[in-house]
Amino acid sequence: MLTRTDTHVTTWVIAIILFIVALFLHKAGKEKGFKIVQMILRLLYILVIVTGALLFFHNQSLDPALYGVKLLGGILVIGMMEMILLRLAKGKNTGVFWVLFIVFFIGVLYLGLRLPIGWHPFM
Template sequence: MFDNTHAHITTWVVAIILFFVAVGLHNAGKKKGMKVVHMILRLFYLLIILTGALLFWKHQGINPALYGIKGLVGIWVIGMFEMILVRMNKGKSTNVLWIVMVIALLIVLYLGLRLPLGLHPFA
């Protein structure tokens, strides 16, 4: 089942979409809808971590150090998603968190595409 990355990519693509839907609902003032989407997004955090861990354990012999770094940066991205949404709900500034999230997201996408299980657009 985890010979390829389809399940993992699907979960993080859906999570990114849900994150921006939650941000849009917050900006539109729909707190209840944002809360529902935020809870669904938290389920997808778990699915991302689960599918990533299964891929890591199955293919850890390929390049365990870089895949480990990718996993940590992926968890960093999830943390930034959560911190941005929680701080938005509290009415606090999120400018720095957005910058950190974009940097972490670019790093994790680069590593994910560059490593052996990726699509290799940079090779």
């Protein structure tokens, strides 16, 4: 079972990088590349959720409420990333989704650093 955060952190860092690449590809008008990166990103969403769920089930006894909030927040971050890319592809406004993405991402990052198995740079 997954007891360390290395795999989970690696998958979400790659997902964030691919999200940014997809944004640049869309802005450059390279729709085929955008679609390919978007499909790879969807695979990474699954890996992020699976590794996060394994960490959640292994460590929820340490602080069940906060780990549950972090799990829900992580799923919302993934949802906002997907909504931003979908609405960009359709040419619709993404402002609200960007705000929600930033709020959820900061919240999840804070909880990830604060919780017992997280990285503690300020302690």
